[in-house]
Amino acid sequence: MSALAAETVEMTPILAARGVGHAYGDFLACRDVSFDLYPGEVLGIVGESGSGKTTLLKCLSGHLEPTEGEVGFAVRDGEMRLLGEMGEPERRALARTDWAFVHQNPRDGLRMSVSAGANIGERLMANGHRHYGNIREAALEWLAKVEIDAERIDDLPRTFSGGMQQRLQIARNLVTGPRLVFMDEPTGGLDVSVQARLLDLLRGLVQRLGLSAIVVTHDLAVARLLSTRLMVMQGGRVIEAGLTDQVLEDPQAPYSQLLVSSVLQV
Amino acid sequence: MSVDANTPVLRVSGLTKTFCLHLQDEARIPVFDALGFTLNAGEAVALNGPSGVGKSSFLKLVYGTYLAAAGEIAVMHRGGWVDIANAEPRQVLDIRRETLGYVTQFLRVIPRVPTLDIVAEPLIERGESEEAARARARDLLNRLNIPETLWSLSPLTFSGGEQQRVNIARGFAASFPIMLLDEPTASLDAVNRQTVIDLIGEAVAAGSAVIGIFHSKADREQIASRAFELTPALAA
């Protein structure tokens, strides 16, 4: 049975967590989290507020140093490197090339004082692009991909609606072709109608670009639509993990069952 | 697809499943106890049993949507056996992409995605060209009598019957060595019901192994070459 005929399945993870935990002082916000994320997988992390999912996301994305455990990332040549052993320059370089981070509040992820075009172009310029025409073209292309009218390219993000700002943040993040996207409640502050559009857009982009992603959300519908796998967190621990449809349709842990049964039916 | 008949493609053994409802006084609902079943290439099996015996649960266990408590669900995948009950999520996903098809009467609607794309998606995910995938999707939608004017729309606003047919088209877009069918013909009119039966027949003729729940006896007789009876498990 162990003679797996799975050679077509990617064998090396793009991100690996081993016993990751973080304590704020005496308070353990998350602990003992281990998993592998493979290329093309979208991992949803669900749980109520305070369950440690955002802290975990920060640890995984290098925003916060875990107080225990290790996070490894497969850099472009395939080598698995531990984030904790990378210097800050390398981590920051990753953050503007291979990684993307979509914040819940677009104001945290956008530069509000410069135009939409400059917001999209910033990562390109940070990576050494020095041709205005090309940068502009890439910005227009990405505005189209996230369904923002090309005419808005020179407008400031503050003149955009919340949904547009969030889509702009996504364009700004994806323009450099990252391999791994971290999302923290990407649809958090949005109206339901706007959420659907954004989710569909995200789903399409993730699929088309073959991105790997880690999505933190407390919304099970978001998790269902975007993620292939789910981790359920409670009190800082992962209490259940598995295929998205399996966790949602046959939850094992008491808390998972509560979470799933608490969803309001429309 | 040239697979010898009597070659097993799905082997279920010792399958045990109990639902434990933690929120309802830890109620335990036994479903299966050491269940065994084998499905061979190119055969169509009707999954029979009284209502509530766990027919749909059985298909969901095989598909990996339900977690087995014990036992093995071995699937012939890419030339080797993989135990779905103990496989990693990404292996299960690969199996679902290539080996295991699953068709129900319920469409999970994704907002804003046009009908044609929903049907073509399984082929595109497999690496088929968009053109070929769309051609196949058009063909299926035509056969299932979904008017062409609806193809560019999301099925969100379609009638229940239309959504069901879109889902069947999607389910049959790609060919799978093993197909799990959960009442695909339920509540269809005679014409569409016959189309679905034809689609199943074509899949079997092409070498797919099929196990399905069919409500009507007539359907069962048309489709299945043998039956697999589920009986209520002994109370645990």
Place this chain on the structure above:
Amino acid sequence: MTATGPLPGYNFAYLNEQTKRMIRRALLKAVAIPGYQVPFASREMPMPYGWGTGGMQVTASILMPDDTLKVIDQGADDTTNAVSIRNFFAKTAAVETTTATAQASVIQTRHRIPEEPLREDQILVYQVPIPEPLRFLEPRETETRKMHALSEYGLMHVKLYEDIARYGHIATTYAYPVEVDGRYVMDPSPTPKFDNPKMDDCAALQLFGAGREKRIYAIPPYTKVISLDFDDYPFEVQTWEEACGLCGARDSYLDEVILDDRGGRLFCCSDTDFCEKRRAMGYRGAMSGEPQEAAE
């Protein structure tokens, strides 16, 4: 002004020797790391911030009794700020002062670099209001320092991008960012970009002092200084249709002076010494009231 000895009761050039030593240490570090902003313990000076306290502290620290000092403000030797600072050092250091660029060994400036090429035996001291070129888009000092440390300068081009998007060309005309010695990006203070090319490969030592922001930085002699730009929007300096109305110069930085309320205006060299010198040589502009181009 004649040297009659420093004002009694004051140390030479106003600052005490310990302070000067502290500032010189910062200056040495700045020269060693071209374009890097060195923090220093900026002192209170007997004038408000924004009037050149940083430049004055640098000047005070490098001034020697036999130096000749020139002070310019917007290129002019005769504006209030320039006159006051010149008088200040004439009194407290009793150094020679001059308005002639060629005769000065130390030139303190606000906004301009003299038109006349500088020499190895000269030092140019800039008064700097905002030393941090990244401040425009990144308000956090911790973050800008990190960006300098890691040479993360994409943000500078974001500013230039915005210019082109908004005005069709790079509209930044002063404080135009430069890359020094292939490493640090530096704000040349409010100097017009017309003067940026003069910073490149300059024979004189260039020192920058920001009093309120407590930063010192430097460009050593003959250092490569490149103005940032895009491949398809290369750096360009300002040009004028007009020639200087007084001396007829066509290659100097011109100020526009409104003469009356009937639309009368005069374009003239902002570098007053340069302009006077040309006129002394007989060059005349259209509005000099004398026969034009006498020398030519």
